[in-house]
Every structure is written in structure tokens, then in C-alpha cells.
Amino acid sequence: xxxxxxxxxxxxxxxxxxxxxxxxxxxxxxxxxxxxxxxxxxxxxxxxxxxxxxxxxxxxxxxxxxxxxxxxxxxxxxxxxxxxxxxxxxxxxxxxxxxxxxxxxxxxxxxxxxxxxxxxxxxxxxxxxxxxxxxxxxxxxxxxxxxxxxxxxxxxxxxxxxxxxxxxxxxxxxxxxxxxxxxxxxxxxxxxxxxxxxxxxxxxxxxxxxxxxxxxxxxxxxxxxxxxxxxxxxxxxxxxxxxxxxxxxxxxxxxxxxxxxxxxxxxxxxxxxxxxxxxxxxxxxxxxxxxxxxxxxxxxxxxxxxxxxxxxxxxxxxx
Amino acid sequence: xxxxxxxxxxxxxxxxxxxxxxxxxxxxxxxxxxxxxxxxxxxxxxxxxxxxxxxxxxxxxxxxxxxxxxxxxxxxxxxxxxxxxxxxxxxxxxxxxxxxxxxxxxxxxxxxxxxxxxxxxxxxxxxxxxxxxxxxxxxxxxxxxxxxxxxxxxxxxxxxxxxxxxxxxxxxxxxxxxxxxxxxxxxxxxxxxxxxxxxxxxxxxxxxxxxxxxxxxxxxxxxxxxxxxxxxxxxxxxxxxxxxxxxxxxxxxxxxxxxxxxxxxxxxxxxxxxxxxxxxxxxxxxxxxxxxxxxxxxxxxxxxxxxxxxxxxxxxxxx
Numbered sequence: 001x002x003x004x005x006x007x008x009x010x011x012x013x014x015x016x017x018x019x020x021x022x023x024x025x026x027x028x029x030x031x032x033x034x035x036x037x038x039x040x041x042x043x044x045x046x047x048x049x050x051x052x053x054x055x056x057x058x059x060x061x062x063x064x065x066x067x068x069x070x071x072x073x074x075x076x077x078x079x080x081x082x083x084x085x086x087x088x089x090x091x092x093x094x095x096x097x098x099x100x101x102x103x104x105x106x107x108x109x110x111x112x113x114x115x116x117x118x119x120x121x122x123x124x125x126x127x128x129x130x131x132x133x134x135x136x137x138x139x140x141x142x143x144x145x146x147x148x149x150x151x152x153x154x155x156x157x158x159x160x161x162x163x164x165x166x167x168x169x170x171x172x173x174x175x176x177x178x179x180x181x182x183x184x185x186x187x188x189x190x191x192x193x194x195x196x197x198x199x200x201x202x203x204x205x206x207x208x209x210x211x212x213x214x215x216x217x218x219x220x221x222x223x224x225x226x227x228x229x230x231x232x233x234x235x236x237x238x239x240x241x242x243x244x245x246x247x248x249x250x251x252x253x254x255x256x257x258x259x260x261x262x263x264x265x266x267x268x269x270x271x272x273x274x275x276x277x278x279x280x281x282x283x284x285x286x287x288x289x290x291x292x293x294x295x296x297x298x299x300x301x302x303x304x305x306x307x308x309x310x311x312x313x314x315x316x317x318x319x
Numbered sequence: 320x321x322x323x324x325x326x327x328x329x330x331x332x333x334x335x336x337x338x339x340x341x342x343x344x345x346x347x348x349x350x351x352x353x354x355x356x357x358x359x360x361x362x363x364x365x366x367x368x369x370x371x372x373x374x375x376x377x378x379x380x381x382x383x384x385x386x387x388x389x390x391x392x393x394x395x396x397x398x399x400x401x402x403x404x405x406x407x408x409x410x411x412x413x414x415x416x417x418x419x420x421x422x423x424x425x426x427x428x429x430x431x432x433x434x435x436x437x438x439x440x441x442x443x444x445x446x447x448x449x450x451x452x453x454x455x456x457x458x459x460x461x462x463x464x465x466x467x468x469x470x471x472x473x474x475x476x477x478x479x480x481x482x483x484x485x486x487x488x489x490x491x492x493x494x495x496x497x498x499x500x501x502x503x504x505x506x507x508x509x510x511x512x513x514x515x516x517x518x519x520x521x522x523x524x525x526x527x528x529x530x531x532x533x534x535x536x537x538x539x540x541x542x543x544x545x546x547x548x549x550x551x552x553x554x555x556x557x558x559x560x561x562x563x564x565x566x567x568x569x570x571x572x573x574x575x576x577x578x579x580x581x582x583x584x585x586x587x588x589x590x591x592x593x594x595x596x597x598x599x600x601x602x603x604x605x606x607x608x609x610x611x612x613x614x615x616x617x618x619x620x621x622x623x624x625x626x627x628x629x630x631x632x633x634x635x636x637x638x
Binding site: 029141144273277294296298 | 351448463590618630
């Protein structure tokens with residue numbers, strides 16, 4: 001059987017998930033692709049880390065050229081994070097005629113257009129489903145399934161940390177600071193939670209989604225941003241009495257007159273499908289002139305949901 | 320600019336929607352495809368019907384060969400319904416090397432495997448996103464986006480008529496017979512509502528979805544079916560008191576031990592995302608071993624949502 005050879009750049013949480021699921025679901029993927037898809041090299045940075053439990057030693061390399069300039073490799077998966085180095089690696093991979101899959105939100109928010117053009121010039125594709133809301137295939141849905149629609153609006157709960165905090169505040173009547181501390185202790189919020197709680201992470205994701213949905217270049221700086229750090233338990237309590245819940249929404253709207261993109265807390269009627277999206281779950285609500293209202297719901301992050309997105313891209317990249 | 324020529328078989332509700340949205344969103348679709356996609360022939364049966372408002376007369380034909388055996392046509396869209404005649408037309412189209420898109424649930428539930436094989440033999444594709452839950456791109460999601468997952472479970476609200484009836488019974492405390500009559504008057508239920516209310520329509524859709532999700536042939540006869548005609552307003556009232564709503568679910572589950580497919584009324588906790596799917600909306604909840612839990616929500620039927628699915632397939636078929 002023919003083998004498609006894959007090089008992976010990075011072996012953190014997502015990389016480990018990709019390696020594991022590719023192994024666990026090998027039978028299914030082989031049948032779908034009609035060929036074996038095999039990871040043959042993995043680039044890591046830290047020589048000291050013990051990976052014996054997860055990955056055979058002979059796959060590990062410390063030299064990027066072993067993957068990026070390796071003629072045997074057909075597809076490169078970038079799951080290392082960071083912007084500049086990832087940009088350099090992906091550029092090299094595309095110029096060496098490899099299909100490229102990335103899970104790198106920060107990179108895609110800044111350089112998607114440039115990298116997609118480079119891919120096109122090289123007759124290859126750039127896939128980045130995992131860069132926004134891992135467990136929700138929203139990018140391919142917007143690009144392909146809804147390709148016949150004029151998209152008027154997208155509204156997303158695209159940050160798990162803030163949705164977890166708001167859900168806890170709502171269900172348990174607790175204060176913001178109190179729940180934030182708990183989220184940090186549980187690893188749902190980072191030690192510096194600014195990017196999440198101030199809406200910056202959601203704004204980057206909105207820039208990516210809006211660019212695709214409205215087919216017009218939207219950057220992080222175009223997005224009006226307001227986070228959840230000023231929401232109090234009494235705001236939530238008043239909203240509840242009026243029949244609403246408070247969610248941090250990333251909202252994009254588009255008409256012939258103007259395109260608007262903003263992230264801020266919103267009062268949503270309890271009957272709206274977005275109101276039932278709780279904890280670390282994400283959802284993206286879309287309005288198109290043919291499909292009407294549609295919503296896509298799933299886990300926004302995590303080892304396996306993100307791996308699911310990378311593997312979906314991997315199957316697509318083999319075509 | 321190069322033109323991709325499309326022939327459409329049928330000009331009922333869905334066909335009219337496809338023609339209209341292709342016209343209204345021509346700029347978007349042309350940009351996505353990189354070529355103009357043009358409907359050049361439409362097969363209709365009734366010579367007397369006045370279509371002057373919607374479609375130019377010169378596109379209309381009464382001879383199937385004008386489309387199926389027309390060398391100029393690249394893609395055939397089948398939106399006529401029925402099984403035997405549609406089967407004959409699609410077979411001819413595939414043998415004449417055309418890409419084929421169909422919205423025909425009854426046909427696909429019976430003959431998907433056979434037609435997909437015929438497409439494969441001819442080096443063409445068969446697309447049928449519109450055959451299940453028009454406004455929800457669930458077929459391509461299962462086939463492509465979730466291709467790296469072992470799917471353990473699907474649970475769908477896939478029949479709009481029964482969901483409308485159950486929603487009304489729940490929200491307004493009314494009897495089944497009373498709401499059914501109203502649904503018939505509003506055109507949400509057919510004059511013979513058996514296929515909807517007894518779960519047969521949902522079972523056909525489950526056969527299609529289960530075949531794809533579990534990669535094993537499932538037919539209508541494999542599905543255990545129980546409809547909603549015996550649900551009373553007191554059933555709904557008791558469920559409500561216990562914190563549940565009653566929904567007609569199409570459930571497929573798959574493990575190495577066995578595959579199960581069934582359609583019947585289910586008590587769902589109000590906190591479950593499927594509980595908030597109301598009126599004529601559809602939703603499909605999926606559990607995969609990588610993605611975890613995901614849900615896809617939208618309109619299940621109607622002129623424009625179904626047209627959206629056909630146009631998504633049309634863009635895919637041009638690749």
C-alpha cells in the first residue's frame with residue numbers, strides 16, 4: 001500500500017494528541033484516504049524531555065531541515081506555536097511543495113493571506129481548521145458548505161476560559177475574581193489571563209472567521225474589544241431576572257453598506273441556542289441568505305478536539 | 320471567463336430556490352469557483368405551468384436527453400424527487416461522465432452505495448448533502464471534517480414536522496391531535512402525515528447518516544421505529560416536572576460489539592443542547608473519540624436551506 005509521509009513540527013499537547021489519534025484511528029483513516037498516512041519525523045526543541053511513553057525515539061529530530069527540506073515528506077503539520085519561527089518553517093515547507101496544516105491561531109490571524117497566496121503559487125494548500133475552535137469545523141463549513149451563501153452575520157462563543165467563568169458565575173452566583181482564581185487553579189485560565197478575559201483571544205479568532213465569512217481582509221486591529229473583567233454577579237443576576245444570560249460574543253456583521261467586527265459581553269435571551277452553550281464549549285452561530293440560521297457547537301480547545309481538526313485537514317490534504 | 324454548465328432536473332420548490340440563489344449570489348460563487356457557474360437547461364414535466372416569473376423560457380426542456388446526454392453539460396442537479404425515474408436519470412448522467420448532485424432522500428436511502436460506486440467507476444462524484452437536514456452540512460462534516468474520528472454515537476432531531484408538533488405541545492400545553500391539525504393547515508405537515516409522525520422519514524435519514532458515520536451499510540429496515548402519535552400532553556407535562564423535554568430522536572450507536580439504529584421519542588434533560596432545538600429546526604449531535612461532543616444545528620428543510628446545501632455541493636463539484 002502506498003504511504004503518505006507526514007512530518008510534524010512540535011510535540012506539545014496538540015502534537016501528542018495528533019500522534020495518538022492517528023495511531024488509534026489508523027484503520028478508519030487508511031480506509032478513508034485509500035493509503036496509509038504515516039508520521040515519519042517529528043521536530044522537537046527540548047532534547048532533555050522524556051517522550052519514551054508516547055513516541056518512538058527514531059521519529060524525533062532536532063533539525064528542521066529533516067522535515068522541511070526532506071523530499072520524502074508530502075505533508076507538514078505545524079503544532080509548535082509562536083509566530084516568527086512558525087512563519088519561517090511554513091514558508092520553507094510550502095516552497096518545498098509540501099501541503100501544510102497548522103493549528104497556529106496567532107500566525108493565521110496575522111499572516112493567513114500571505115501564506116495562502118504562497119501555497120497557491122506553489123500549487124499546494126494551507127489548512128488551518130485547528131486554529132479556531134478545534135472541535136468545530138467552522139472554517140471548512142464557511143469556505144465550502146456555505147459557499148453558496150451571502151453571510152450576513154456570525155456570532156461566536158469562541159473563548160472557553162471566559163465561557164467557563166461566566167457559566168460558573170451564572171450557575172453558582174459567584175464573583176468574577178473568585179471564579180477566575182478557581183479557573184487558574186484548574187488550568188482553564190493561564191497565570192496571566194489577560195488575553196482571554198479581556199477578549200483579545202476572541203478578537204484574533206474573529207479576525208480569522210470574519211476574513212473567511214465576508215471574504216474581506218479583517219485584522220485584529222479592526223476588532224472593537226471589551227472583555228468580561230468588569231462583569232459582576234449582580235449584572236448576571238439582573239440579566240437572569242429579565243430572561244437573559246450574559247455571554248462574551250465575537251460578532252461580525254456584513255452588508256453592502258459596512259462590515260462590523262466586535263467582541264464584548266452580550267445579554268442573550270435564554271431561548272437563543274447560544275444561551276445553552278456552557279462551560280468550556282464553543283459555538284458559532286451563522287446567518288446566511290440561503291441557509292438562514294445555523295449553529296455549530298463543540299469543544300473549542302484541548303488535545304483531542306484540536307487533533308480532530310488537524311486530522312480532518314490531514315485527510316483533506318491527501319486529496 | 321470559463322463557464323461551468325449545469326443542467327437541473329426538476330423545478331419545484333428546491334429547484335426554484337437553487338436557481339434563485341445561484342443568481343442572487345452569483346458574484347460570491349464566481350469568486351469562490353474562479354469560473355462562472357451557469358444553469359443552461361432545466362427539465363420540467365408539466366408543460367402548462369407558468370414559470371415566466373422565475374426562469375427564462377429558453378432554459379426549459381421537456382426532454383431528459385437535453386441534459387443527460389448533452390456533452391456541453393458538466394454537472395447535473397437532480398431535484399425532481401421520486402425514486403425510479405431519478406435513479407434512471409442519475410445513472411445516465413454518471414455514465415455520461417457528469418458530476419451529480421441530488422437532494423433526493425428516498426433515493427439515497429435506498430441506492431447510495433450503488434450510485435456512489437457507479438460515480439467512482441466513471442471517475443465522478445455523487446453529492447447528496449441536501450438529502451438530509453438541508454440547512455446542516457452534516458454529511459460533509461461526517462465524511463471530511465470528522466474523518467479522523469471513530470464515531471461512537473449520533474443523535475439527531477431530523478424531522479421538522481414532529482419537532483414542530485412536540486414544541487407546540489410543550490410550550491402551549493396542547494394535545495397532539497390539535498397541534499397536528501394546525502400543522503397540516505400551516506403546511507408543516509402533509510395531508511397524510513404518517514411518514515413524518517410515525518418516524519419513517521427520520522428512519523430514512525438515520526439510515527443515510529449511520530451508513531456514513533459508522534462506515535457500514537445501514538438500511539431503513541435495520542432501524543427500529545416508533546413515532547410520536549401516542550405522546551400525550553400529560554407525558555410532556557410529567558417530563559417537564561422532572562426536568563426533561565420529549566423529542567423524537569434518531570439514534571445511532573456503534574462499538575466493536577454492535578451497531579444500533581433506532582428512532583423513538585426520548586426524554587432529554589433540559590440542560591442538553593438538543594433540548595433547545597425547537598420548532599422546525601433540526602440538529603445532529605455527534606460523539607467521536609477525538610472531537611468529543613459536537614452539535615450541528617439549522618433548518619432541516621425548505622426552499623432556501625436546501626438550496627444552500629445544493630450550492631455547497633455545486634461548488635465542491637466544480638473542483
